[in-house]
Amino acid sequence: MTESEAAIALSKQQARSDQLENEAPNKPPETRGAGEYDPNCRAAMVLTWAINRPEVTDVLEIGASFGGGSTAVFGRALKAKGKGEVWSMEAVPVKFKQARQYNLNEGLPSKLLLASAVAPEEMPTHEERLAAGDTRPADWLKGEVSVATLHGMGSMPHLCATHHFGLIFVDGGAFTGPAEWKAINKYCSAVPWVALDDTHAKTIDILVELQNDPNPQWEVVYEELSTRDKELYDGVGWLSKAGYVFKGGQPDLGAVPPVGKVGTTWWRQSGSFGPEVTTYIQQHANQQDFRNFALLRNLRCTH
Numbered sequence: 001m002t003e004s005e006a007a008i009a010l011s012k013q014q015a016r017s018d019q020l021e022n023e024a025p026n027k028p029p030e031t032r033g034a035g036e037y038d039p040n041c042r043a044a045m046v047l048t049w050a051i052n053r054p055e056v057t058d059v060l061e062i063g064a065s066f067g068g069g070s071t072a073v074f075g076r077a078l079k080a081k082g083k084g085e086v087w088s089m090e091a092v093p094v095k096f097k098q099a100r101q102y103n104l105n106e107g108l109p110s111k112l113l114l115a116s117a118v119a120p121e122e123m124p125t126h127e128e129r130l131a132a133g134d135t136r137p138a139d140w141l142k143g144e145v146s147v148a149t150l151h152g153m154g155s156m157p158h159l160c161a162t163h164h165f166g167l168i169f170v171d172g173g174a175f176t177g178p179a180e181w182k183a184i185n186k187y188c189s190a191v192p193w194v195a196l197d198d199t200h201a202k203t204i205d206i207l208v209e210l211q212n213d214p215n216p217q218w219e220v221v222y223e224e225l226s227t228r229d230k231e232l233y234d235g236v237g238w239l240s241k242a243g244y245v246f247k248g249g250q251p252d253l254g255a256v257p258p259v260g261k262v263g264t265t266w267w268r269q270s271g272s273f274g275p276e277v278t279t280y281i282q283q284h285a286n287q288q289d290f291r292n293f294a295l296l297r298n299l300r301c302t303h
Contacts, residue, residue, distance in 0.1 A: 001157060001161050002161070003161055003162055006158035006159075006161035006162045007158075007162055009153065010158045010159070012153075013115060013153055013155055013158070016152065017115060017151075020093045020114060020151075021097065021114055023093070024093035024094050024096075025094060026097060027094055027097070027098055028098070029098045030066040030068060035069075036065055036068060036069025036070065037069035037072075037073050038286070039072070039073055039076070040284075040289065041285065041289035041290075041291060042224060042286070042293075043195075043224065043290075043291045044073045045280055045281050046222055046277055046280070047070065047074065047077070047169070047295075048280075049276075049280040050193050050195065050295060051074065051077035051078060051081060051084070051167070052077070052081060055166055055301075056167050056193060057083060057084040058084050058085050058086070058087060058166060059078070059084065059086045059165060059166065059167045059169065060088075060089075060159060060160075060165040060168045060188075060191075061086055061168075061169040062089050062156075062168070062171055062172040062176075063091075063169075063171040063172040063197075064088040064090035064095065065099065066095055066098050067088070067095075067098060067100065067102040067110070067112070071099060071103060072106065072108060074086035074110075074169070075106065075108030078108075078109050079109055084109065084166070085109045085110065086108075086110045086111070087113060087159070087163070087165070088110060088111070088112050089113045089116070089117055089155065090112065091114075091117070091147045091148065091151060091172075091173070093114060093150075099112055100112040113155070115151060115155040116147065116151040116154055117155060117172050117176060117179075117180050117183070118148060118154040118180060118183065119148065119152070119153050119154040120145055122176075122182075123141070123144065123145045124141070124175055124178070124179075126142075129141065134201075136201065140174050140175070144173040144175055144176065148173075148176075154179075154183065156184070156188065157183055157186070160184075160187040160191075161187060164191075166192055166193065167192070167195065168188060168195075169194075169197070170184075170194060170195065170196050170197065170203055170206075171202070173202070174201065174202055175202075177196075177203040178206070181203070181209075189300065190298075191298060191301075192297070192298050192301050193298065194218070195293070196293065196296065197291065198292055199223065199225070199292045199293060199294050200234060200235030200238045200239065200292040201238060201292075203294075204238055204239060204242060207223070207294060208239070208242050208243065208244060210296070211244060211245060216299065217299050217300055218298060219270060219271045220270055220271075220294055221269070221271055221273045221277055221297050222268070222269050222270070222274060222278070222295045223249075223267065223268050223293065223294035223295070224266065224267040224290050224292070224293050224294075225239065225265065225267070225290070225292050226290035226292055235266075236253065236261075236266055240257045246268070248268055249267060249268035250266065250268065251266065265288075265290040267290070273297060277295065
């Protein structure tokens with residue numbers, strides 16, 4: 001895909017986005033939606049550490065939601081750094097309008113995009129997810145396919161063909177993680193850092209793939225898991241069922257990690273950057289506020 005071809009596609013997408021925006025109702029912005037990032041949580045501090053890396057300027061975020069969570073974390077870190085913008089995609093028109101207004105009110109260097117990261121045909125089927133051990137409701141997937149269909153195309157390839165990003169944050173739909181990861185490796189392979197949210201479900205396939213890759217091009221620098229309830233947020237349990245290896249993390253979960261035990265948390269650092277990230281967390285974060293999250297380093301372009 002050439003840059004000019006990508007620009008033409010984005011122009012067409014913008015026309016569709018304008019139409020969807022005009023049709024969507026206006027709602028007051030929300031401070032922070034349920035499940036969005038607390039600015040002092042451990043993962044927020046990892047993202048802030050990454051923003052302060054010299055090779056990171058603009059950020060591409062997949063999934064702004066209401067704009068007061070991770071989007072605001074990126075915006076405040078970039079504002080403090082003095083350069084860079086967060087380009088944040090949100091596929092749901094009402095949320096997009098709320099997120100844009102929130103970031104305007106806060107004066108953050110954020111560029112909100114009403115777009116879908118992936119095309120509807122890239123979405124998995126319910127049968128494919130069941131075969132992978134995913135038991136989340138079929139209605140969730142049906143809803144996400146309908147949202148992607150609203151847009152008619154995935155914007156990630158075109159954005160990466162026309163702009164360089166220092167970090168991509170994968171936090172889109174509940175079922176879009178694998179397609180987003182495929183797009184990153186095909187079209188955005190020069191991005192130095194990738195962060196994954198909801199590694200217990202949305203992006204679980206990515207961590208398992210990296211663990212089993214005999215010739216890895218990505219390194220998991222930092223990861224953490226939390227069990228907030230016995231089903232939807234059991235990161236330790238979900239990854240354990242997928243055959244994930246927890247060796248070297250804190251605490252030592254043993255050969256058979258606990259499944260569904262509320263309150264279980266776990267984290268692990270790796271590679272040359274791991275200790276630096278962990279020190280930053282210890283100095284700045286609420287030590288008890290865990291998410292299901294990982295930070296990846298691109299071994300092809302970071303040193």
